[in-house]
Amino acid sequence: MNIKRGFTYLFLIIAALISIFPFIWMVVSATNASVDVTKGTLLPGSRLIENINNLFNSVDMWQALWNSAKISVTSTIFSLLVASAAGYGFEMYRSRGKDIVFNILLASMMIPFAAIMVPLFQMFAKISEVMPFLGIDTAGAVILPTFTTAFLIFFFRQSTKMFPKDMMEAGRIDGLSEIGLFFRIYMPTMRSTYAAAAIITFLSSWNNYLWPLIVLQSPENMTVPLLISNLGSGYAPDYGMIMSAIVITTLPTAFVFFIMQKRFVAGMTGAVK
Amino acid sequence: MHTEKAGLNQHIGKSMNGRTRIRLTGWFFMLVPVVMISVFYFYPMVQALLLSFKSGRGSNLQFVGLDNYTRLLSDTTFLTAVKNTFIYLLIQVPVMLVLALFIAVLLNDDRLRFKGFFRTAIFLPTVTSLVAYSVVFKYMFGADGIVNKFLVKLHLIQEPIQWITDPFWAKITIIIAITWRFTGYNMIFYLSSLQNIDKSVYEAARIDGANAFRQFFTITIPLLKPIILFTTITSTIGTLQLFDEVVNITKGGPGNATMSISQYIYNLSFEYTPDFGYAATVSYSIVLMVVLLTMIQNKIGGDKRS
CATH class of the missing domain: 1.10.3720.10 (MetI-like)
Structure with missing residues (x-):
């Protein structure tokens, strides 16, 4: 019995160490010179400030952070509004017709992005001709095709099943309009569902790589993942500097995760229960 | 489903107007995602299928049947x-x-x-x-x-x-x-x-x-x-x-x-x-x-x- 205990702890300690190690190494490397990073040094150096200075002097990190923030915040707001309204609509105004529509929408979850990226690119190339502000190389083009996801609609519909329907009846008697019910009663009651959905949506938008890579072209529109990828594949890269860029972008998400861990996990697993 | 609807209708009176309005509101809530998912998921799927029968450089595409x-x-x-x-x-x-x-x-x-x-x-x-x-x-x-x-x-x-x-x-x-x-x-x-x-x-x-x-x-x-x-x-x-x-x-x-x-x-x-x-x-x-x-x-x- 004790051997089993011992094995359990040993295994979990090793698993935890392997999981955390790249984070430690990333932070340590951000304090080292490029040569030391390739040599795999594990001791903290004194070049953190220099690396960060180099980063902000050689690329427009602020611009990339701003672009990413702009896209992620806008995406999250639209996503939540649209998906929650739909999840609410499908569940509260249930009918056979709507269930069919719901299942058709769910089928879109099976569509691999790689399968539609070429036609999407062509679509936005055409949009560029008539509406340049929404076409190739704009934040709008990054946001527009990605903010509506069947997953999030499904997530809100599942959560709405727990919502007490009596509250709607009460609201109707009080003379609230159907739209009013959604904004005045549903939204405030479902705060924690919105919080969970906001975290997953924000992170997936913040980390999105392939579609922005296709649709964004000029350096001033670049998002953080594009910038890091470019730094990493550049000619004679400065590894210490790249690691400082990675630390700067990873720490905020790790921090958000630590504060909102419970909601984050609830948001991930809630939809499939 | 039908009992739920009936319950809903008790409070808004039996007027046809109210019932229709509620049903339409339901559809209204899902209008945007239906449009968005059709335009940005299903339409490109169809486009990709059509494209797969064409070939050529850039936008200069010709129908080639099953060649691809x-x-x-x-x-x-x-x-x-x-x-x-x-x-x-x-x-x-x-x-x-x-x-x-x-x-x-x-x-x-x-x-x-x-x-x-x-x-x-x-x-x-x-x-x-x-x-x-x-x-x-x-x-x-x-x-x-x-x-x-x-x-x-x-x-x-x-x-x-x-x-x-x-x-x-x-x-x-x-x-x-x-x-x-x-x-x-x-x-x-x-x-x-x-x-x-x-x-x-x-x-x-x-x-x-x-x-x-x-x-x-x-x-x-x-x-x-x-x-x-x-x-x-x-x-x-x-x-x-x-x-x-x-x-x-x-x-x-x-x-x-x-x-x-x-x-x-x-x-x-x-x-x-x-x-x-x-x-x-x-x-x-x-x-x-x-x-x-x-x-x-x-x-x-x-x-x-x-």
Whole structure:
């Protein structure tokens, strides 16, 4: 019995160490010179400030952070509004017709992005001709095709099943309009569902790589993942500097995760229960 | 459904007007997503299918019938990409899911101490962006990198392993990287389902004399079947779409040894002389695989739960 205990702890300690190690190494490397990073040094150096200075002097990190923030915040707001309204609509105004529509929408979850990226690119190339502000190389083009996801609609519909329907009846008697019910009663009651959905949506938008890579072209529109990828594949890269860029972008998400861990996990697993 | 509707109608009077208005409001709530998903998912799917029968440079496309599909079968780069993707799929997905399930079972023990620490630590990789962690792994697995240094120090290897530049080890590096990033993610799904299992079921089994091993296979696995199916399908779809890691760790190299199907589609459309028609044909091969594999997995794992 004790051997089993011992094995359990040993295994979990090793698993935890392997999981955390790249984070430690990333932070340590951000304090080292490029040569030391390739040599795999594990001791903290004194070049953190220099690396960060180099980063902000050689690329427009602020611009990339701003672009990413702009896209992620806008995406999250639209996503939540649209998906929650739909999840609410499908569940509260249930009918056979709507269930069919719901299942058709769910089928879109099976569509691999790689399968539609070429036609999407062509679509936005055409949009560029008539509406340049929404076409190739704009934040709008990054946001527009990605903010509506069947997953999030499904997530809100599942959560709405727990919502007490009596509250709607009460609201109707009080003379609230159907739209009013959604904004005045549903939204405030479902705060924690919105919080969970906001975290997953924000992170997936913040980390999105392939579609922005296709649709964004000029350096001033670049998002953080594009910038890091470019730094990493550049000619004679400065590894210490790249690691400082990675630390700067990873720490905020790790921090958000630590504060909102419970909601984050609830948001991930809630939809499939 | 009908009783629900009737209940709803009691409060708004029996006026046809109110009923119609409520029904229309219901549709109004789902108007935007129906339009968006049709325009940005279903329409491009149809477009891709049409495109797959055309070929040419850039926007200068001509109808070529099934030529793209015959080209597919003799395209060595495509076949390599498919082979690589299946190697990832057949090795990485099972290893990761078994590991995730194993960790979840260990963590589900009530008497375990530091549970919160272990859970948080193992889940932490999930918060990293795919690009960021890929770049970190690229340097960690460099020829003079920390991983080789560590293995040499532990006397596990004599010579540094060429993790990035050797065709065999490059695949292993990609598999290790994906496993690092997604094991904790899948573990959380298992853990939250395990916590929903009534402890008395195990108690009863123990009284009947079933050991831990038996309990695992006769209680845990059957009860987790739906979630195991879910994680298998999402991991399969994820692997078929593998892009960020391959591009940022090995660039698909050396040669095409690690190239994934998604990367090949990207290269056909945006790196080489663009041939959108042929790229669409390749992308339909992913659709076909997703559909086939999901059907197979549903068949194996999804027998009707009564």
